Amino acid sequence: MDDDLDILQICTIVLRKKGFEVQTLNNSNQVVSQVKTYQPDVILMDNWIPGPGGIEATRLLKMAPETQDIPVIFFSANSNVTQLAREAHADYFLQKPFDITELEAIVQMAISQGVPAKS
Numbered sequence: 001m002d003d004d005l006d007i008l009q010i011c012t013i014v015l016r017k018k019g020f021e022v023q024t025l026n027n028s029n030q031v032v033s034q035v036k037t038y039q040p041d042v043i044l045m046d047n048w049i050p051g052p053g054g055i056e057a058t059r060l061l062k063m064a065p066e067t068q069d070i071p072v073i074f075f076s077a078n079s080n081v082t083q084l085a086r087e088a089h090a091d092y093f094l095q096k097p098f099d100i101t102e103l104e105a106i107v108q109m110a111i112s113q114g115v116p117a118k119s
Contacts, residue, residue: 028057047076058088
């Protein structure tokens with residue numbers, strides 16, 4: 001989920017070339033019901049997405065029993081993306097701008113490892 005159509009397009013192209021099915025959203029309205037409909041293996045969540053915003057949308061996903069086990073990769077151009085991801089209860093984070101190789105690697109890691117165990 002990202003409000004920047006260029007980022008959505010780049011992520012879609014890169015991930016489809018790697019064989020992933022990609023569904024994009026440019027707002028976070030009704031995020032839980034949308035995610036329940038698609039049942040993705042991983043979610044890329046932008047911080048500045050319209051609607052409740054990335055932090056609140058991720059929190060909603062992590063509170064809902066049907067979506068809490070889907071790994072969320074929080075990404076942002078904010079310099080404090082690590083802190084924002086923690087506040088959102090995201091499982092992974094990716095700093096914008098990112099390298100395509102970084103995107104591919106973190107998506108693959110999130111899919112293969114799933115939601116990290118919380119300590």
